[in-house]
Amino acid sequence: MSASRLQIGVLAWIGFAIHADAQASSPPAAPQLPIAAQIARSVRTSGNDGRALPILTQARRSERRALMDEIADTLTAIAINPSVNDLANARARSVAIGILFQSGKGNTGLADDVPGTPYSGATSRLRRIVELSSYVENRQVALKRLASLDHSSAMLGYLRQLALSSGRIAGTAVAILADDKGAGGRAIARELYVSGVVTDATAKRFLSTRANKYGW
C-alpha cells in the first residue's frame, strides 16, 4: 500500500467516525412541522398533547390569534372528519374535544394551575363539532361541553331546538336542559314534556324520567 493510499484510508475512517458520533448524540434537525401539525400528530398517535392548551390559553405569553385559531381548527377537524375507527382515532377525537373545552375554560394544563385566558374561539368550534361530526358520540359530548361553556339564553334556545330533532343528540339536549341548566333549562324541559312535542324515543324517555323525578 502506498503512503498516499494509507493516508486517504485513515482520513476516510476518521471522517466516518466523526459523522457516526454526531448522529448518535445529536441527530440532524428534521424540518420542523408547524405547531398545529405537531399537535395533530401528537393527538392522533399518542392520544395526548401538552402543547395546545398553554398556547390556546396564552399561559406563557401572548399568542397570535391566527396561531390559536389554526390549532383550534385542526382539533375541530380531528373531531369532525371520518377516520378509521381504531383506538388511536377514537381517542384522538375525544382528546381534541377535551382540549377545546379546557381552553374555553381557561385551563392551561400546566403545573400549579397556572392561570390562563379562556380561548374565545372554543364555543364556535364545539358547536361546529355538534353539527358536523361524523360521530354521534362526539357530537353528544361536544354538546355537553358547549352547554357548560355557554351560559347565554341563546344556548337554551339552541338546546330546545336540538331536543326537537331526531337522533341521540335530542336526548342529550333534553338531559342537559333538565339536569344542568338550572331553573330556566328545567322549565323548557317541562314545557317539552307537557306539550309532547319531542319525537325521539330516547329524548322522550329522558323527559319521562325527569318528569317522574321532578313531579311534572
Add this chain to the structure above:
Amino acid sequence: MRTLRSMMVLYGVLLTVGGCRDASDPVGPAETRRKWGWDQPLGTGTPAPPSMSCTQPSAFLGSATCTAAGIAPTGSPSWSYQTNDGVYVAGPSSTLSWSGPMVASGTATISYTDQSGTPQSLSSSINVPRRAVSWASAVTGSTGQPGEIDACFQEDWDGLTASKFCSSSADADQFFNPRVTTLSSGNGLTVAPVGSTGPNAGLYYIAQMTASMQLRTQISPRYRTGGTQYSLASAPSALQSACTAASVTGSASVYQANAICTSNLVNFNNLVSCIWAHEARHMTAGLGTARYGPNDVYARWEPLASSNATSLVAAAKEEYDTVHELVSGSMDVAHNAGPNTGFAGWWKVFNLGWSNQTYYQHC
C-alpha cells in the same frame, strides 16, 4: 508522478512533527516520554467531543438514566425533557447525570455552551414501554336477582337494563360505575405523581383504573308474583267478576289478574319471556360495545400524562363520557332490534287502567 506526490505528503508530515522547539520543550529522551505522556498507553487522538446518551426503561415506571460527558462545568449544562405529547419538564443544572422513573416517552436534552461560548445541545430519545391494560374484565352483565335494581323502575316500564348500582329512574341511563360526572381520582381511577426526580418529574399519570360497567337486566316488579297491587274498582267487568270468583277483591297484581283471576298464565308468561329477551338484547349490545377495542376505557386512559392532576382527570373524563355515550347509544339501538310481537289474551295495566288489548313488544 504518484511517487512524487507520496514523497511530498510524507515530507509535509515530517515538517509538522519536526517543528520548532521552544524553551519549555523536554530535552532528554526520558523527560520527553514523561512530559508528553509517551510513557502512557496510546490515547485516541483528539479529546472526545461532548456526548450524551440515555438508558431505556425496561418497563412503565422503570428508570432511565441520561448521562453526558465532555462538557465542562463552565459550560453551564442544564437538562430538559419533552414528552412526545409536548409536555415540557425542566431538569437540573450543573450536573451531567439525570435519572428517574418514566411514564412518558420523549426526548431528553442537555443544553450547554461550548468553549467558544456558543450554545449547544445534545438530545437522546427515551422510549417508555406501555402498559397492557384492558377493562374487558371490568365489563360484566347478568340477569338481575329478584329485587335487584327495582329502585330504578318507573311505573310504566316493562323491563330494564341498568347498572347494578342504579338507585333511581333518573339514574337509569348511567351505566358506568362511577357515573361519568363523578369520576375523580380515588373514584374510578387513581392519579399519581411520577416523583420529583428524573425526566418525568412533576408529571402525573393514571396509576390505577377501577371504573367498571356491571349491567343487570330486570323485569318490572308489577309482572312478578307479589307485584304492585292495582285497584279493580274501575276495571272492566269481565276482570272484576273473574277476580271476585277467585276471591281476589279490591285490588290485584298483574300476575294475580292473569294467573289467579283468569287462565291467561301462558299468554302472560310468553310476554314475560319476551321482556327478558328484550332486556338481554340491550345488555348484549352494551357489553359488546364496551368491550370493543377502540372503546376500551382503560386503553384510552393508559397514555394520558400531564403536569397537572386536575387536567389529567378532565382528560380521562372526556374519554369516559364518550365511551359511555357509545355504549348508551348501542343499547338504545337494540331496543327495536327484536321481532315486534303482539301479545293478546292477558290483562295488563296502563295509565288509563286495566286493559286486555293486544300489546306489542320487540322481543
